[in-house]
Amino acid sequence: MRTLSKLLLTSALVFPVSSHAALTVFACEPEWAALAEEIAPGATTYTATTARQDPHHIQARPGLISKMRKADIVVCSGAELETGWLPVLQMKSANPNVQSRNKGLFFAADQVDTIGKLEKVDPTMGDVHPEGNPHLHLDPYRMVEIAQALAERMAKLDPENRDTYLANAKKFSESWETNIKRWEKEAAPLKGKNLVTYHSNFDYLLQWLSVNVVGDLEPKPGLPPSTQHLASLLNLSKKTHIDAIVYASYQDKKGADWLSQKAGVPAIELPMSVGGSAQSNNLISLYNDLIKKLLEVTRRPENS
Template sequence: MMRTSFNPLINPLINNEGISGLLFALGIALGITPALFFIPEATALNILTCEPEWKALAEQIAPHSKIYSATSALQDPHHIEARPGLIAKMRNADLAICSGADLEAGWLPLLQMKSANARIQNGKDGMFYAAEQIDTIGKLENVNPTMGDVHPEGNPHFHLDPYRLMTVANALAERMAKIDPNHGESYRENIKQFDEQWQKNIRKWEQEAKPLKGMQVVAYHTSFEYLFQWLGISMVGDLEPKPGLPPSGKHLSRLLKLAKNTRVDAVVYASYQDKSGAEWLSKQIGVPAIKLPMSVNDNNKSQALTSLYDDLIGKLLKATKSNG
């Protein structure tokens, strides 16, 4: 039987360094500069996010990771089915990133249980709750079923406050570095660049949004409470009679009476919320009905979060001009 023998320059590299060493040796043998052999960087982390805003943030900090969002901007993150595909994604995740504050209480625990992934259970480094990194608004000490769909740990939609989002981003970068120390310096460098650009964006947004200060709106529940608080917008009426309940005819009539005695500049609703009540009320009052995005889309990954804020402020400014 003929025995195959390897060149002594190549053989040790096959045994010790694998394909990278083989390509290096072949390059030398053929007179090709080894730097011309490009070997893609290994995937850093396998990440599952509960909402698309955290996927967009993770892409900024860990661009070489595999990242999947359980929901889209057109879905209500309160109500998601723990389908088999999501269970499989959870099973393979090194890191799960969720809002917390009970936003995903109806489906995340089931995903954690059925995935049987020890890395992403509560209390483990692989389970990252953004709400635990910041102070939420609207915390409740005493909650009962008659109050509707409320969140005792506070309003979970804090990604619409750029300052809180930046705090979450820095905590997330450190968590990634802890889970994946081999790429720790990369995460820290990326978050440094993110912070610098994000602070520039905040200054730009606050300058652009000055005309919005003092604006008064009717909106759904607490969806945009952080955004309104940041921009100086007052929510003078709630489209929901109780959190989680759609506006009834009786409730809309009450809001119509409210508008006769209180200035209302616009009626606001999220992209996944029922628009019928909002549009009816806006027509009756004679003010714009504004559909605002609740989260990012995938049209521009590198600028997804920036585009979200640009869009939010742009749509609100357009409403003030139309009232002008």
């Protein structure tokens, strides 16, 4: 028995991962954990953040380092969204699987075109992303492309389950495209509405739905609303019709509530990702809830 135990232990050290073992996924944000589970439902998936946390500012805690050390693939937004903490996790985890973008490091922003790219950046511009807006999970068309790219990357890492990953991505895309048609029909009344937003969180979503962003609660990206800036937005509301103010579930609502009260327009909290509201427990329900909450704008008496 002792000899057998030694043989088994030696085998485990030489061959640490079975060829049939499911992937271990480290997702930086909940949306990518949800997408990974669609494509690889048998995978072990860990999410580093919640929808009620600002993904720009996360501490590289020991628990996160431990989870990354075990990962076969890290799935993140990219476009420098996680630049303040992801490199620290990579370094301290010392996991060779997740150091290269050609292997186990997958950035969604690398798979599609991003909006808001900047050729030149200087410190006076605030917390901007020169590689473009990283919140691209709120564009359903880009999500189809990202799902396909993620399935192909998983297939590369785990070739024995290639057919499963690709089949699941196809199934996801077909379901997603059906939902896109429904969402676009339901959201048609939102076209042309004017919103004040908080940061650029919902730019992809609002651009897709042809909703206008006429103001931002941030005086500069990354800076909280100031009294002077809020006063300028109030003045804007007297010149330009504003239908609503929207902010993410993890953001401080004080500025939005102040402007809402003074300008007489609703302030709406929107889920930024899966789990950002009680109704958004997966990707489809996230979109369902976002559109439902935005449609509240059209039910105001002055808009009827």
